Amino acid sequence: MRRLVLFVFFSAFSFLTYSQNFVTEDGKAVFTSKAPLNEFDGVSQKLHGLVDLDKNLVDFYLDLNTLDTGIGLRDRHMRENYLETDKYPFAEFTGKMLTVPDLDSGDWVAVEVEGIFKIHGKEKQIQIPGMLKKEEKGLVKLQADFEVLLGDFDIEIPKLVFYELAEKQLVHIEADLKLQN
Amino acid sequence: MQKLFTLILIGSLISFTAKGQLERKLVNENQPVDLIFHAPRHINLLTVEPLDKKTMHFAIMHTFGTLNGGVENLFGLDNGANIQFSFEFALSEKFSAGVSRSSRDKVYQVFGRYHLLEQRLNESMPVSVSLAGGLGVNTSNYDFLPENAPNFSERSNYFAQVMIARKFTDRISLQLSPMMAYFVDPRPVYQIEGSENFYLALGFSGKFKVGERSSLTLQYIPNLNTDLRSNFGIGWDVEAGGHVFQMYFVTSQALNEPYLLAGGNGVPGEEFRLGFNVNRVFAIGQKKR
Numbered sequence: 001m002r003r004l005v006l007f008v009f010f011s012a013f014s015f016l017t018y019s020q021n022f023v024t025e026d027g028k029a030v031f032t033s034k035a036p037l038n039e040f041d042g043v044s045q046k047l048h049g050l051v052d053l054d055k056n057l058v059d060f061y062l063d064l065n066t067l068d069t070g071i072g073l074r075d076r077h078m079r080e081n082y083l084e085t086d087k088y089p090f091a092e093f094t095g096k097m098l099t100v101p102d103l104d105s106g107d108w109v110a111v112e113v114e115g116i117f118k119i120h121g122k123e124k125q126i127q128i129p130g131m132l133k134k135e136e137k138g139l140v141k142l143q144a145d146f147e148v149l150l151g152d153f154d155i156e157i158p159k160l161v162f163y164e165l166a167e168k169q170l171v172h173i174e175a176d177l178k179l180q181n
Numbered sequence: 182m183q184k185l186f187t188l189i190l191i192g193s194l195i196s197f198t199a200k201g202q203l204e205r206k207l208v209n210e211n212q213p214v215d216l217i218f219h220a221p222r223h224i225n226l227l228t229v230e231p232l233d234k235k236t237m238h239f240a241i242m243h244t245f246g247t248l249n250g251g252v253e254n255l256f257g258l259d260n261g262a263n264i265q266f267s268f269e270f271a272l273s274e275k276f277s278a279g280v281s282r283s284s285r286d287k288v289y290q291v292f293g294r295y296h297l298l299e300q301r302l303n304e305s306m307p308v309s310v311s312l313a314g315g316l317g318v319n320t321s322n323y324d325f326l327p328e329n330a331p332n333f334s335e336r337s338n339y340f341a342q343v344m345i346a347r348k349f350t351d352r353i354s355l356q357l358s359p360m361m362a363y364f365v366d367p368r369p370v371y372q373i374e375g376s377e378n379f380y381l382a383l384g385f386s387g388k389f390k391v392g393e394r395s396s397l398t399l400q401y402i403p404n405l406n407t408d409l410r411s412n413f414g415i416g417w418d419v420e421a422g423g424h425v426f427q428m429y430f431v432t433s434q435a436l437n438e439p440y441l442l443a444g445g446n447g448v449p450g451e452e453f454r455l456g457f458n459v460n461r462v463f464a465i466g467q468k469k470r
Binding site: 023046048049050057059061063065066070071072073074076077079080081086089090092094156 | 202203205206207208209212215216231232233236302351393394420423462464
């Protein structure tokens with residue numbers, strides 16, 4: 001009998017751990033480059049992410065091959081020369097929220113997330129301000145904006161010829177995360 | 182007790198998997214290989230490098246006089262250039278159509294490129310294969326000729342070729358291009374050396390990447406059915422801010438395909454000419470992401 005109680009308790013516990021696990025495979029990520037003569041966006045709709053409110057884990061990754069700037073040749077040059085996606089296909093972020101917010105109000109709630117951002121094989125500790133909103137039926141919406149300096153990740157920009165790619169990339173992500181069953 | 186232990190073990194395994202990070206997976210394992218060559222042109226030859234739908238590739242190509250005049254003629258630059266302007270429009274991801282105009286014999290050309298196969302990252306397709314063909318018309322004024330000036334048909338020429346390319350490593354790409362050209366009426370007054378109607382050749386293009394954005398390039402086009410000397414070229418490709426600059430030494434001033442095959446060539450090294458291409462791709466119209 002005691003075992004049964006324990007079993008029930010344990011199942012309930014594992015159920016609980018699952019109930020706070022929100023994932024997405026089709027989030028949106030936008031990298032904006034504002035260079036003096038040329039401003040453009042690289043957009044992907046394939047942002048994969050996980051927010052575990054129970055364990056306080058935030059984990060996102062993006063297949064950089066899916067970034068689309070609207071000009072195919074520019075995409076190919078970006079992949080081959082700057083991001084080197086054959087060697088480093090992913091941009092990754094893994095971290096935790098400084099405080100786990102209470103989302104029961106159903107309004108947008110600001111959260112600070114701290115963790116490791118990795119791109120081009122290089123890692124850097126960063127802090128990202130984001131917004132979370134819980135909607136009905138196990139749906140959490142997420143938005144965040146942050147900046148990435150390409151130099152921090154050994155991505156070299158040719159300075160002599162044209163100012164086409166900005167050193168500072170503005171990153172915007174948004175995703176609808178669904179409760180994982 | 183043992184059962185309880187098993188339960189805990191299973192339970193912790195479940196929570197362990199739940200806690201872990203997401204597994205990193207490529208969205209498309211079967212994606213095409215990028216940039217077998219830097220641009221749709223490689224020295225003088227077309228490549229398998231595709232254009233995206235609703236983009237236009239613009240190439241300005243020049244070849245100058247022979248180098249052996251030395252500094253007096255600024256290594257051939259004084260002797261006038263053959264200049265070709267080429268505009269190629271991608272009508273789909275697979276097919277593009279273009280027009281070009283080469284100053285040698287004032288040849289206007291319409292051409293098309295079709296991409297049959299694409300080399301894939303996971304080797305499910307080991308090579309890229311593209312087809313190209315075109316029609317050119319010599320629009321020089323031949324009113325000075327004592328005999329009748331050639332009519333439209335007699336001024337025209339055709340070419341067709343297959344491009345088979347593979348990126349072997351990050352650094353090395355090679356392309357094999359069986360080519361043919363046909364001149365309806367190859368008159369001596371045309372600026373070609375050959376007198377045959379039909380020309381068959383095998384083009385070799387090589388790229389050896391030496392820096393982040395630059396490559397050593399090679400071109401060799403042996404003629405298969407004539408005694409004309411083979412075309413040889415060696416050069417340097419540089420990507421710079423969306424442009425691809427191509428500088429090279431070649432044995433011929435010809436820039437379009439029929440003239441490359443029929444135009445005749447100097448001796449490599451001795452009668453080299455300086456050549457220079459600028460490639461740029463423009464987006465035309467709004468592309469849906």
